[in-house]
Amino acid sequence: MNPKSAIKGRGAQQNTPNRFFELSHEVRNDFLEYCHKEGEKADKNKTLYLPVFPKTIVNKVQSPDVGMAYSMNMYQGCEHGCIYCYARNTHEYWGYSAGLDFERRILVKKDAAKLLEAHLKKKSWKAQTIVMSGNTDCYQPAEKEFEITRQCLQVFLKYKHPVGIITKNALILRDLEVLKALAKDNLVTVNISITSQFEDTRRILEPRTASIKKRLVTVKVLSENNIPVNVMLAPIIPGINNHEILPLAKLVAEHGAQSISHTIVRLNGAIGDIFTDWIYKTMPDKAEKVLHQIADCHGGSLNDSRFGNRMRGEGKIAEQINNLIALAKRKYFANKKMPNLNTTLFEQHKNGQLKLF
Structure with missing residues (x-):
C-alpha cells in the first residue's frame, strides 16, 4: 500500500455497504478532486464515542465453539482495527458499516456496571463465569477515558463472582490491584491475544493494539501476580503467521502463560x-496465496459458519496448523492448565448473609 494513500492507523481501508440498508454511501472521485483543489480533507479519520443505553449487559452465548456460556461487552465497535475481527459484522446491527465505521464509531455503554450489578442480584442468577470482551475488547483505547471495565471488575469483586477477560491491550495492568484481589479467591482468568512475534506483522494486522513487547510484559506481570493467563494465538492466518506457532508458543511459555489456544481465521x-x-493493498505479492490458503481451510470458501468446523478448519493446511498447536502444547505446556473458577462465594455475597443449608 502506498503510505500516502493509506488511511493512517486503520485496518479497514473502506466502508462496506450495510447489508440491512437499501442505500449505500459512495465517495466519488469528483468529490475527492474538489477536496484536493480546496485544500480540504475528504476524510478526517476521527474516532467518535457515542453513548448507548441498553437495558441489559449480560448475554447468553449460543455458540458451542467459543468456550464461554455468558459474555458482556462495554463497547460496540473497536478502535484496535484488527482487519480479521469477526465482531465487525455486529456493527451492521447498529446501523453502521463493518469497515471503517467499526473502528471509528465506538458505542459506549456507560451504565454497564449498574446493569451488571442488577443482573447479579437477580434471584434466579447462579454464579457462572461471565467473560468480558466476548465481542469487542474491553481494554480498547476508549477504556482510558471511560473506565467502564474497571467499574465492572469492582462489581465482580464486590459480589465475589467469577469473571474472564479477553484482551490484547496492556491497559489491563492499570487494574492490577483489582485483579490480584479477584485472583486471591480464584475468581479471574485472563486471555491475552498475541497473533505474531513481529511488530511489522502486528502493525498491519492490528494497527492500534499494544505492541508485542508490551503484551509479553503483560503476560509476565499477570503471571508473577498469580493471575492465570491463557495466550490466544488467534487467529492463525495461513501464509501470514502460521510459521510462527512453535516459536511464539515457546516465547509466551517463557513469560509465564499457563496455556495457549487458537483459531484459524474465517x-x-x-x-x-x-x-x-x-x-491486495498491503500484501499484493502474497494476496492470492493467502486467500487461497484461507479458502482451503474452509471447504473452498473464505467464510465458514458450521459449528465444529469454523474455528478449526478442515483440509491439509488446517490439519498442519492444528497438529503444530498440539505439538506446542505437549512441548511447552505439559502438566499445565487454566483453573476452574470459584463459584462458591457468590451466594453469600449476593444478599450479605450465609445460607444454613
Whole structure:
C-alpha cells in the first residue's frame, strides 16, 4: 500500500455497504478532486464515542465453539482495527458499516456496571463465569477515558463472582490491584491475544493494539501476580503467521502463560470483502496465496459458519496448523492448565448473609 494513500492507523481501508440498508454511501472521485483543489480533507479519520443505553449487559452465548456460556461487552465497535475481527459484522446491527465505521464509531455503554450489578442480584442468577470482551475488547483505547471495565471488575469483586477477560491491550495492568484481589479467591482468568512475534506483522494486522513487547510484559506481570493467563494465538492466518506457532508458543511459555489456544481465521459476512481489499493493498505479492490458503481451510470458501468446523478448519493446511498447536502444547505446556473458577462465594455475597443449608 502506498503510505500516502493509506488511511493512517486503520485496518479497514473502506466502508462496506450495510447489508440491512437499501442505500449505500459512495465517495466519488469528483468529490475527492474538489477536496484536493480546496485544500480540504475528504476524510478526517476521527474516532467518535457515542453513548448507548441498553437495558441489559449480560448475554447468553449460543455458540458451542467459543468456550464461554455468558459474555458482556462495554463497547460496540473497536478502535484496535484488527482487519480479521469477526465482531465487525455486529456493527451492521447498529446501523453502521463493518469497515471503517467499526473502528471509528465506538458505542459506549456507560451504565454497564449498574446493569451488571442488577443482573447479579437477580434471584434466579447462579454464579457462572461471565467473560468480558466476548465481542469487542474491553481494554480498547476508549477504556482510558471511560473506565467502564474497571467499574465492572469492582462489581465482580464486590459480589465475589467469577469473571474472564479477553484482551490484547496492556491497559489491563492499570487494574492490577483489582485483579490480584479477584485472583486471591480464584475468581479471574485472563486471555491475552498475541497473533505474531513481529511488530511489522502486528502493525498491519492490528494497527492500534499494544505492541508485542508490551503484551509479553503483560503476560509476565499477570503471571508473577498469580493471575492465570491463557495466550490466544488467534487467529492463525495461513501464509501470514502460521510459521510462527512453535516459536511464539515457546516465547509466551517463557513469560509465564499457563496455556495457549487458537483459531484459524474465517472471513464471515462483510469481513471477506474488507480483508480482500486490505490484503491486495498491503500484501499484493502474497494476496492470492493467502486467500487461497484461507479458502482451503474452509471447504473452498473464505467464510465458514458450521459449528465444529469454523474455528478449526478442515483440509491439509488446517490439519498442519492444528497438529503444530498440539505439538506446542505437549512441548511447552505439559502438566499445565487454566483453573476452574470459584463459584462458591457468590451466594453469600449476593444478599450479605450465609445460607444454613
